[in-house]
Amino acid sequence: MTNELVEKSLLGTMMEENYLVLDSGIQIAFFETQLHKNIFLSMKDLAVQGRSIDFITLLTTREPAELGGANYVSDLRRFANPARFDEYLDIVIDKWKKLETAKILQQAIMEQWPIADIHKALDEIDSDHTSDELRLLDDYLVSQYERPFIEAPDMTGISTGLQSMDYLLNGFQDSEFIVIAARPSMGKTDTLNHFALTAGLEGHLPIVFSLEMSHKTLSDRLIASTGGYSRLKMRNPYKYFPEPQKNSWMTSLELLQSATIRIDDRSGIKVSQMKAAARKVIKAQSDKRPIIFVDYLQIIRPEEGTLNQNQAIGQISADLKAMAKEFNCPVVVLSQLSRAVEQRQDKQPMMSDLRDSGNIEQDADVVCFLYRDDYYDRDSELTNHLEITVAKHRNGPVGGFTVYYDKDTGRLGKLHDSNRGECTYDHS
Template structure:
């Protein structure tokens, strides 16, 4: 790649970064970008103007920028307005890396040039290069000594259990202690086993508990997904939901508005775009999290195998492996639980015992390695219509990085898609 091509690539990346910041002002302070990263003085001036505006809680746009800087310093009003055309929220992180890598390369070349001109000793060169490398990585460093000092009183003070986001199922909460921040949970099953209904139950429970459920429905339309949520919330038959006017009883119609009101209180956000990449999911989640600063998020994705890979040349196993790693990094970045549904291979159907195993994870890639929790769904009555275990859903925790494994049971009403706790004492009478 020629020097001219590199410079053009960096210039376009800078324009896209600035255009995206004009649309999403929170990125000005949250991205970790500094004015010195920009290659041109005009772009540095624009960024500094943005920082000045957000520091005083003012919006940063092409009009307000002209109030803090002279037009000539910003390339003119038309230049500012044109930056909006380069906005790309999804590729922001990719362009940010281009910018920081180019800045680091320039700084490295300057160090080597100065070292040669002034005949530096080798240790001095190494120290300067190490300082440069650490300049962008310092935020991840933690002092173990400081942590140990803060733990001095730990054996003498009763600890407060840090409960995660409720699953809405009593026995599952006991096993997982709720969905934990920064953890990736994979919920896997064969088709029609109840994955989406289980996810919806988790989303509703989290929303009613005051959290922000962000649901990416890659397979199902928003309208269908909302109908499922209504059916679960109001205990409506999904068959009757197809034509409520004709099939609902007067009593069911009477509780329609209260059901919608109750569902609205869950504050669920749905994105039903098909073929999203993890980068696109991350960008949308970041936007919603920023718009709802008083609610802790939990992200749900339906489902893993239809997330689009970034590199079309990879095979499916490589794609799924990369996606699972990216999902784990997203959970860590947002410090929130990520719950992703997954399909299982047909190998389940060829066994006498059809309870899923780790090896059944479809195109597993690194799913087993990346996930903190892997849960399999199983229903006896799915395979045996005469089974005594009617309307019972088994949730088998096959992997739990930070806790116990085992199976818990929930009542599952297929007609409405609703999950319920089981009162075993009452059931045995």
């Protein structure tokens, strides 16, 4: 039996036994043909919504041609074979494993991986996609016997550099997918720079994927934030810098250099390309704890075969979460909010404003919104106030707080009654 017929049998069986779509552990990557990927993706969308999956409902999910046509979908029921579903699924998975193994070996040769890394990657093909492999809870419980008698660190995550945020999140946690969302010009990139600089100066490994801004522009922003320089004056520091700022220039550059921030400014790259680039850096700096930043989600290029924007963003969101788990590090991603914010009297962002896909809300472990009152009201008394709201926190509390934000230098810091922020990067 050819792989095409096996895949048809799986799809036909899932049309009869709808529970198998979510309970079988089958993944879109297991299918070879794009047509079958489309059909399974439509089945999965219906299953997630709690709707029945049949000939009629499938054809309502997208253009019939994208599913092979009405006759093709109807014909799938002829191949249904619930009794042999597990056997056929094993055939498809075995074929997928062989293809993945070939890809890993090819990549390992090109990038000259160590033998240990090759073995680990090959082992993960089995461990990551075996639906019946369960871990015994006892193994973890044994390691926890002395936990109440050993002093734990005040914070287990990577510090955000903002006391209130660290209190809520306990820092950025490993394996978590964190979304920082706002409308344009709210300070998203400056917030990301603050987090990256804080992490770097604390000895961690910040990796920044800047899809929108060039390496030079982002670097200048980091210099301005580190030294507290006006970005406007930095266009001609010889002319506009006072002597004290000229004298502090080298010190600021050396401090920024010590943060060892890695920047990849390729536009329109895919998550798979980010993973490949990050993997090299993490291997080379294995003594440091990595944290990945992405600016921003909506301009990441989807993998081939994605049909529409909603599905593309949904897949990208899932891939970013998977990257956080694979590298066991925080992945902090900026995201645009929809224009619906501008049409309301109350401009405070809400979860439904996340643009293009509900998958972002579903996949993210943490969702934070940024808001500046003085952006919408020029006469606002809340000048240089940046409100940060933790709207979703899978493993802890939610809440909001306000920090000082200097739009001229890009600095974030503690808010004082005098409306001046204190944000210095003295980690000597």
